Amino acid sequence: MHIAVVGAGLAGVTAARALHEGGHAVQLFDKSRGVGGRMSTRRTSWTPDAQREHALAFDHGAPSFTATDPAFAGFIQDAATFGWVAPWAPRMAPASRAETATRWVANPDMPALCRRLAGELPLHRSATVTGLARVAGGGWQVLVDQVAHPGTFDRVVLAMPPAQAAALLQAHAPTWAMAAREVAMTPCWTVMAVFHQAAPEWDAAAPSTGPIAWAARQGSQPGRDAPDNDDNTATASDTQNWVIQASAAWSAQHLEDDAATVSAALLQAFQALPGLAAAEVQWQTSHRWRYSVPRNAPWAGECTAWTDDALGLGVCGDWLGGVGVEGAWLSAQALADAWCDADPAAPGHCHPSPAMFEAA
Numbered sequence: 001m002h003i004a005v006v007g008a009g010l011a012g013v014t015a016a017r018a019l020h021e022g023g024h025a026v027q028l029f030d031k032s033r034g035v036g037g038r039m040s041t042r043r044t045s046w047t048p049d050a051q052r053e054h055a056l057a058f059d060h061g062a063p064s065f066t067a068t069d070p071a072f073a074g075f076i077q078d079a080a081t082f083g084w085v086a087p088w089a090p091r092m093a094p095a096s097r098a099e100t101a102t103r104w105v106a107n108p109d110m111p112a113l114c115r116r117l118a119g120e121l122p123l124h125r126s127a128t129v130t131g132l133a134r135v136a137g138g139g140w141q142v143l144v145d146q147v148a149h150p151g152t153f154d155r156v157v158l159a160m161p162p163a164q165a166a167a168l169l170q171a172h173a174p175t176w177a178m179a180a181r182e183v184a185m186t187p188c189w190t191v192m193a194v195f196h197q198a199a200p201e202w203d204a205a206a207p208s209t210g211p212i213a214w215a216a217r218q219g220s221q222p223g224r225d226a227p228d229n230d231d232n233t234a235t236a237s238d239t240q241n242w243v244i245q246a247s248a249a250w251s252a253q254h255l256e257d258d259a260a261t262v263s264a265a266l267l268q269a270f271q272a273l274p275g276l277a278a279a280e281v282q283w284q285t286s287h288r289w290r291y292s293v294p295r296n297a298p299w300a301g302e303c304t305a306w307t308d309d310a311l312g313l314g315v316c317g318d319w320l321g322g323v324g325v326e327g328a329w330l331s332a333q334a335l336a337d338a339w340c341d342a343d344p345a346a347p348g349h350c351h352p353s354p355a356m357f358e359a360a
């Protein structure tokens with residue numbers, strides 16, 4: 001079958017890779033310039049004076065992930081043997097939330113895992129899918145920026161956050177669209193900053209109170225350039241790059257605040273963490289994620305991917321598979337297993353009916 005996969009985050013590339021290996025001809029579409037979606041690294045530069053320009057990289061989406069499901073853990077162990085991912089055990093700040101599971105990061109940046117999985121699969125970048133059109137006799141045309149992409153597809157996979165999926169589902173599967181709209185995503189304000197004299201004796205903080213949920217020293221993750229993605233004019237104890245992420249509650253409360261106000265509040269909270277009294281901000285920018293992680297995943301485990309074989313439509317993503325990177329992978333695998341094995345009883349795979357959504 002010819003299958004269009006819309007969205008090249010982890011769910012999209014995982015589904016595309018598995019469908020390709022199952023013998024299908026796959027094409028990926030993503031509105032961004034690259035793959036990775038919310039497994040994202042911001043690359044930019046800072047020019048402190050006319051002589052120096054520092055390249056900067058910040059893992060400003062998912063900073064790391066855990067692997068608890070046996071199938072995902074097996075995949076991650078395999079990926080680690082190829083050097084695609086690595087475990088990360090940051091030194092945690094005093095009074096951080098206790099965490100026991102191993103943290104993993106993609107290597108050498110967060111989108112790298114998606115780049116590896118996408119490999120040489122056909123990928124249409126900067127291609128915003130604005131609609132799907134049924135073709136007489138069956139199949140689909142994909143509309144990119146309102147224009148029909150050449151060729152037709154037997155099936156389409158939507159691998160994107162629920163609000164974006166709902167917009168494309170509305171005309172063809174209104175019950176699914178309605179159910180997708182019910183899934184709330186939490187926002188996350190994120191500040192990326194370069195500090196002078198910010199060298200506490202820890203690499204990451206997960207405060208249990210206050211506006212900050214997570215802060216991490218960039219470059220403390222395995223595989224990143226040292227010191228701190230910086231050139232050799234600065235040492236790790238001199239200039240340090242940090243990502244600071246606000247809690248879901250704080251981000252929701254300040255969602256429409258201007259970026260300057262948000263940055264000031266989060267930087268002040270960061271400088272109040274142990275060992276950072278002398279930290280001086282040299283450069284900073286911020287990003288507002290409207291959709292960071294699903295607040296809930298009501299169908300995880302039971303209906304981890306949605307498929308309608310007659311219509312030729314499938315949906316996957318973290319909001320179906322469970323919260324986070326692991327959920328995105330599990331959802332995509334369930335979809336691909338169903339379409340490769342054609343086994344209606346495949347775990348996690350189901351044909352959701354309106355009754356199921358009413359029950360949820």
Ligand SMILES: Cc1cc2nc3c(=O)[nH]c(=O)nc-3n(C[C@H](O)[C@H](O)[C@H](O)COP(=O)(O)OP(=O)(O)OC[C@H]3O[C@@H](n4cnc5c(N)ncnc54)[C@H](O)[C@@H]3O)c2cc1C
Nearest residue numbers: 007009010011030031037038061062129317318324325328
């Ligand atoms: C700030 C932040 C912190 C996070 N922290 C963690 C964490 O600690 N642990 C963890 O496990 N997870 C975390 N996550 C969540 C994790 O990143 C996601 O669960 C996972 O990456 C979702 O993958 P996905 O493929 O389902 O969706 P996405 O990564 O969102 O991919 C969807 C893709 O679809 C594309 N797209 C959307 N609409 C269209 C369209 N119309 N046409 C074409 N392309 C389209 C987008 O460009 C995107 O590339 C975090 C995320 C954020 C943002």
